[in-house]
Amino acid sequence: MEELYLEAANYLNCENLDFEKSYFICDACSSLLGSEDFETKGRDLLIRSIDASSTFHIGVKPMLNDLIECAGLYPYLGDVDNEISALRKEYHKSRYIEDVYLHSSQQQISEILEQSKSVVLSAPTSYGKTLLIHELVSSHRYRNIIIIQPTLALLDETRKSLSKYKDYKLIVSTRQEANHEGGNIFLFTAERVLEFNDFPSIDFFAIDEFYKLSITRDDDRAIVLNQAFYKLLQLTKNYYLLGPVVTDLEDEFKSNLNFEWVKTDFATVAVNEHYVGEYRKNEEDKKKMDLYNLLVGLDEPTLIYCSSPDKTKELASDFIKFLLNQALSYPSEQNSHVVEWCRINIHDSWSFNDFLLQSIGVHHGEMPRHLGSTLVDLFNNGDIQFLFCTATLIEGVNTSAKNVILYHRKKGPKKIDFFDFKNIAGRAGRMRKHFVGNVYKMEKEPDQLSFNVDVPIISQKNAPDDILMYMNQADLTQDSKNQIKKYDEVDLGLMTLVKQNSGMPIDGQISLVEAILANEESLRGLLCWTGYPKYEQLATVIDLAWTHLLRNTDTKGRVWSSKQLTFYTNLYFQSKSLGAFIARLINKGNSPEDAISIALSTIRTWFQFKLPKLLITVSSLQEYVFKENSGNYNYYATQIEHGFLPPNLSELIEYNIPTSLAKKFEGFISEDDSIEAIISKIKNVDWGRLGLIPYEELLLKRLIE
Template sequence: MNGMEISTILQLTELKSFDDNWNLTKKVTSIVDSSEGRKIIIHILDIWNNVNDDAKQIWLDIIERAGFYPYYIDKVSSNNQYALSLQSQIRTAFFKSDYLHNVYFHEQQKEIEQALSLGSNIAVSAPTSFGKSLLIEEVVARKKFNNILIIQPTLALIDETRQKMSYYSDYYNIVVNTRQEAKDKNIFILTAERVLEFLDLPNIDFFVIDEFYKISTRRNDDRIDALNVALIRIMSLDPQAMFLTPTVDSLSKKFREKYQIRFFNTDYALVNTNLIEIRNRNGNPYSGKSKKMQLFKLLNRLNEPSIVYVKSPNEAYKLANEYLDWLEENSTTNNSLDIFEWIDSNISPDWQLKRLLQNGIGAHNGALPRHIVTSEIDLFNSGNLNVLFATVSLIEGVNTVAKNMIVYSHNKGTNPIDFFDFANIRGRAGRMGQYFTGNVYIFNDELGVEEFVIDVPYIDQHEISDEILINIPDDDVLDTVRKEKLTSGLDYDLQDIIKRNLISVSGQKNLYYFIEDKYEQLNFLRWRNVPNYEQLWQTLYLGYRFLGSNDRQGFAQNKAVTALKLINTSLPQVILEQKQYYQDKGKQDPINKAIDYILKFQRNEANFKIPKLLAVIDSIQKYVFEKKGISDFGDYTYFSSILENDKIDERFQFLIDYGVPTSAINKISKIIPANISGEWNIINYLKVNFHAIKPVLISYEISLVLKVIN
């Protein structure tokens, strides 16, 4: 046993012999603080029921020595035969949280918790299974800070964090969007964009950025500018800060020095990862149809929850449907899920996602309505779905893990994934306390290790966009000549508008010069409330021409048509009209093409891009017309708000962020009196009067509303 390779040890399914246990414990004792030692210990925990009973007390001592206190306490408390010595009791008490009920830190969590207690700014780079989110909850549970800000990259992660933090809602006001009011003590859970939109944000005492790697120029993330500018704004308030990221090699030295950040970089993991390459008889990766067949055979063989990583939503749906067709019999496992009634009424009975869900298969798509994304994840976590085909929007945007992670594609959209992407995908396999070992099946060549150092553009300023540069305080700017060129000829009010808009500086300047030069001919800009088609497409055309990358009038006209349909017509009707359009064009499967197009438009264009574009044009046209002494300028805020929030009354828009379908919100809004406003007043009204509201809701809507009010 002593001479056995670690890879062989990790394949053991039992360890019944006491002598074999004794020899292995001696080996592990000498390497207990190494990654290899921890892997063996985790494997022993994985096969615990098949380990010699007399050897378990020895293993428990080693588990404690490794600092695996969550596992140690779980095993000790589940069996009265394991008695803690006085020394063990003292050590265990040290690792117990003083604020979280029955929670024990592992060794390295405790080290970070102590640094937080000393008031240090910290950055943590660690594997997915490290338990970084527990550190956030520890800080919140202490109730030491008046205002805590947690920046999350996606709305799904915001909702997940909100649900965890709701336990503390008796002490803190939980704020997840800019329409909610701040109180004396708040936890703000926001995207970087929403931080910048929050004009009356109070002084922040404790600041967290989760998924901090997204701030780096290396990631080419769409929201890098907003994250950098939010960092500038909040760190100027001098809060205590914590930056969390999956495993990276290092973090900008200048950034660490500027804010006196302690950097904890560790490979300490509480689950093992078993890499399995899927290869043909020649040892090469499969391709084409044979690759697909191997995937289907693998999925059919696996009995545990499995996530299949694919490059795009189209590939997710295509593979999911082909896998269902490949199965000899469609074993309908989910005949009566509540979500089906909602799909039939609000999307279409013929939606391909319904057929997949009925057969225990999911296809995750970031363009789906938020509540469907959440419900699909819940169905997967509860075992109603055994397979989930997923894109990077799930891997980076939702905290979901599985026993098996299958890396089918080596692309992220049209670009190849790099080692960091691969490590992030790989990290979703396994779950602390549930799947001690996660399996990662690789269909392509395994990527070589690459160094990843997180640069912070606003600090390092090696590669920096105009949009970040213009927001950096003058004293911190390295290339002063470049910044002066950006602001030359602009008065302070216009500079402030351009800074806040956080979109192409040169595009905004050109748009300003165009409107100022031709303002007398641009009456179509002076609309308010809901525009007509002519006003909207011409306004959008200016936006796409100067701020986007498309100067075709037809492009703006198509966007305007669909946006106005969503405002003036019900979603099922818009889908049916789009289906008819595809049918007339002779397209195959017109209903699912229509659903995909409309839902994608609604989530990406109507809920985000068009309101953002209109806000920029709105700010500049107002500035020009006011400067010219014309008070009859446009105001796009109402239209942008109803487009962004699916026509929901402003009083109830927070319920969208809480995962309630707009269909339910529309029904609720007709019952709640007009004089009831404010998040907690509305939630309280729902609680007290739910017996009167429940009859108008379908089962799926009831379950999601109950999640909010409970």
């Protein structure tokens, strides 16, 4: 059978196929599809045949259509000429989404979900797993839905695609209130699920990339995701967990929860894997030249996977130099409106500007959210041809990439595993856009290992204390009770507070309180402050948080010590804007490029995420120690987190509005306005009075659509 596949696939390279070869390929597809062991190969060959269908002899076109139906690839099925086929095609047409057809495996899962059964699905990247969420939403079967996704980039993509369902209120921040009159869709990270305490009656939840529940892969957010999963299971027993290439689930997970476990290899695109070569450490220059020569030979949109933000910039910068040396150019004036904004609000000489004007982009987690979203749009629209990216884009965000290049074999400092590799490779090709994708491997792919997902909040095997302490006593096994019995000796009031500080390490909080108590008098003046701290007070709080509350797995961005974080925080507070922060960093001796990298990274990693949570946690713990004489850091933490905007106005960041643009509407907004009221007021403001540039107008038009 393997020989049959290879022979037929080889014929597909011909420019024009005669009847005999065309028939042979179709017959090979039929034979492979009819074999249980080779069905996946048969579907792969058929997808390649669809891609090359213009070269087929016209006499076999009806046979090709029959094979598409036989394989269950109804989204690719053309007009049918008999009543039975027409009925089958109609059966796979979405009942709720216009002009959408489900493939046969999607239809199977959809029917299970429609029976109010839960599903855990492992399927290839091209399967179309998130389409089933859209199918459920559009059916209006459930009134209140929670969707957890691992990255803000993925949540942003989901928000945009679900915004057409006007019967639901989309809730994307913990400041928003649920609509108690109609339906709600909560688009949250795991952290926000834990922080939100006013859920209405929840009917259904979905967890995308559910494999991140496993603690065996050293994911720094696995503990929080487990806690969120546990919280959601208290709210509803109807759920859909989705992810790629999971081998199996641990027995305890299967036996303790009621769901349908579906593992399928059903793919809707075929992928060519090209091995470019392996390179020694001293061959980096050769590796780059091979990459750049490969890129200029590719005509379709291409993702280049890199290990870190710095590597995306380094490779893109050197690619620009390569193009100049080769007298090559990929000019893209369509991106000039974005470049204009960057020059005004970030820096005139930022290398990112040069990249965009040559149809090159860099995408990573340090980018401002609106720029990250804009880059994906530009790439999908063809205005960027080469996108150097990190795992932030690889994990779930759909793009129009025809080609993916694995340049590095690391994700940050860690080596990627086979699971990461399949996730990266799965970005090549796109259903109904590129039938066949290409993966170019410039590193040896990791060894293929089975990956069984264990969920410690369910199995309680090897579960950290932070997970077990989050659970109800009645749900704990005797071994788990014994494991956490040591906390019975801790003051009940402190343990109650520690549990309330969701996502923060339990032992770290306890040790932090012990550290304060051991130096209570000397720390009193340094910790008991409200409003704005003096430099020494800020340094003390951050040092305590750094020492006691950061886990070994926590990402720290470009900050290496508590002193450095204190310095950047104070400088940011003096600056009050991204542009001013960058200018001050330059004045402190950093190059413009380094200053930009430091500013973007520190704002995204620390100021908008980690630091406010750390400040509020330390605030609550010093309040426990000092009681009525304590301080309160909440106002300061809120100022940092929201970029010195009123908290309600800062919610516009969730909708890809930069802080600098949101500030222009500060005079039109009341402090008690909801985000819906703010968007309505923005719609009615005379934008001509605000001196907006084209990119800002584009972002606002997308906001009010």
